Amino acid sequence: MTDELLAGRYQLEQELGRGGMATVFLARDTRLARHVAVKVMHPGEDGRRAERFRREAELAASIKHPHVLEIHDFGEDARRGPFLVCEWVQGEDLRALAQRLAPVPPEVAAVLGWTLARALGEAHARGAVSPSTSPSSSTR
Structure with missing residues (x-):
């Protein structure tokens, strides 16, 4: 990983996993000085998948439970496209x-x-x- 800065805020440090629609990275939130997990949608996805990704972020953000990751942010990076940011749980x-x-x-x-x-x-x-x-x- 090249310590790429996503959306001017999230320093991507390493890839944690990859799925059919997105890749998850360990990142450093430079504003709040904490580690987070950043899920970045794969490039070239159609608008329906981008909308599904946005709905996933909204739904996940509405869930408050000790065994469900907390969503911190959702946005779009000029180069990488849509992303969502959630708490990072080490382990x-x-x-x-x-x-x-x-x-x-x-x-x-x-x-x-x-x-x-x-x-x-x-x-x-x-x-x-x-x-x-x-x-x-x-x-x-």
């Missing part, structure tokens, strides 16, 4: 934890499942997750 991701503990003890799986279900319940209450928006519901 092991769920995949790495599961691989390290494999086979995952039933007690650990139960606690993780319960924790994830509570966060998902809050997202559902905010309309971020609903049967009417799931891909499988359109085939019923």
Whole structure:
């Protein structure tokens, strides 16, 4: 990473992950002197995907729960395009934890499942997750 400055504020330090629509970076918020995670939409995406990305940021920002990342900012960089900024939580991701503990003890799986279900319940209450928006519901 070349310490690129996004939107004049977020110093991109390293790539954390990449998905079908966006790449997530560890970044330094130069105004507030703290680390954040920045999700940057891949270049060349059409307007519908950009609108979906914006709605994702709005919905995520409406969720207040201890097990859901807090959204700090949403914007558009002249070079990189749309991005959203959320809190950065240092630690092991769920995949790495599961691989390290494999086979995952039933007690650990139960606690993780319960924790994830509570966060998902809050997202559902905010309309971020609903049967009417799931891909499988359109085939019923």
